[in-house]
Amino acid sequence: MSGKRNNPHSLKLDRIIHEPARLQIISYLAGDARAVPFSELNEKLGLSAGNLSVQLKRLEDVGYVSIVKSFRDNRPLTAVTLTRSGFDALQVYLQQLESIINQLKETIPAGEKDKN
Amino acid sequence: MTRDKKELEEVIADLRLIKEAVSKSDSFFRFIDMRWAMRSILLIAGLMIALFAGIFYYLVDYYGSFPEIPSQLRIALFILAGLAWCGLGYLKLNNFLKSSRSLRKDMTLNKLFNEIFTSRLVALILPFSLAIILVIVFLSSRGQIIYIVPALAILLGLTFVSMSPIVHLSELYLLSVWLIATGLLALYTATQIHPMALLSLTFAAGFILTGLLLYLDLLAHKS
Numbered sequence: 001m002s003g004k005r006n007n008p009h010s011l012k013l014d015r016i017i018h019e020p021a022r023l024q025i026i027s028y029l030a031g032d033a034r035a036v037p038f039s040e041l042n043e044k045l046g047l048s049a050g051n052l053s054v055q056l057k058r059l060e061d062v063g064y065v066s067i068v069k070s071f072r073d074n075r076p077l078t079a080v081t082l083t084r085s086g087f088d089a090l091q092v093y094l095q096q097l098e099s100i101i102n103q104l105k106e107t108i109p110a111g112e113k114d115k116n
Numbered sequence: 117m118t119r120d121k122k123e124l125e126e127v128i129a130d131l132r133l134i135k136e137a138v139s140k141s142d143s144f145f146r147f148i149d150m151r152w153a154m155r156s157i158l159l160i161a162g163l164m165i166a167l168f169a170g171i172f173y174y175l176v177d178y179y180g181s182f183p184e185i186p187s188q189l190r191i192a193l194f195i196l197a198g199l200a201w202c203g204l205g206y207l208k209l210n211n212f213l214k215s216s217r218s219l220r221k222d223m224t225l226n227k228l229f230n231e232i233f234t235s236r237l238v239a240l241i242l243p244f245s246l247a248i249i250l251v252i253v254f255l256s257s258r259g260q261i262i263y264i265v266p267a268l269a270i271l272l273g274l275t276f277v278s279m280s281p282i283v284h285l286s287e288l289y290l291l292s293v294w295l296i297a298t299g300l301l302a303l304y305t306a307t308q309i310h311p312m313a314l315l316s317l318t319f320a321a322g323f324i325l326t327g328l329l330l331y332l333d334l335l336a337h338k339s
Contacts, residue, residue: 030138033146084147084220095135098128101128105124
């Protein structure tokens with residue numbers, strides 16, 4: 001399973017990342033090196049707190065994100081960071097997606113007239 | 117070319133752009149615990165600078181001037197300082213190796229150097245390093261050695277400001293501000309204040325403060 005997941009030329013996409021909400025989370029985290037607060041993810045991605053918690057837990061379970069819970073001004077603060085394996089998985093996922101689209105392109109016969 | 121094929125090529129082009137954007141965010145420093153790796157090094161470096169500055173301050177005071185300190189004592193102290201810096205360098209390397217092995221078990225010294233000294237970091241450090249060497253050579257040749265510490269503090273402060281976004285250590289900004297501010301102050305007071313006191317004010321205090329900040333940050337996260 002993990003072998004296919006890590007193979008950039010595999011035509012089987014990493015289902016963990018492929019789910020839209022999780023892809024949104026991973027993509028957002030990839031662009032930000034700091035630990036991103038849960039509230040920021042909630043606000044920017046437009047996901048409900050419940051859904052975000054579930055997706056983050058799933059990502060944490062496979063080691064793609066790390067979640068740190070602390071307190072700031074006596075208020076709980078949950079911060080999320082993308083791990084090295086999460087970052088690598090995103091890169092592999094994008095590569096796999098490109099491979100699939102390339103293969104799909106090959107199946108379309110050349111020279112066929114534009115239907116429009 | 118069919119419309120479908122053209123659309124797919126556009127999707128591939130978009131994907132390549134996304135891949136490029138993602139790979140630009142890839143940095144060794146963002147995935148290792150820089151705070152853990154740097155806190156002891158900065159604290160020890162600051163304490164070491166303060167210690168050696170104190171010893172030289174005392175000796176200059178005792179013997180009247182720097183050249184009057186017995187040459188054997190001076191050489192011994194310089195060797196000791198050199199050894200202390202080598203030890204610190206070893207500790208730094210060890211901390212980085214330990215931290216990076218949490219990401220990659222097969223991390224070696226060679227791989228570590230390749231990860232750290234990327235073309236982006238080298239392109240940033242090289243001009244500053246050249247400027248630092250030129251300033252030291254220039255000031256020494258003109259007999260203005262009292263300005264070396266302030267100039268070094270300002271130039272290193274500027275280097276750290278530029279490095280902060282790459283190494284993902286926000287505390288480095290504070291160290292930079294400290295070095296630049298105290299460096300400027302030292303530049304104008306270099307003739308009135310003892311060079312060792314300036315060294316303590318700029319580098320020693322700056323490193324100790326940053327090291328302590330990193331320790332406090334760790335404690336805040338633990339509580």
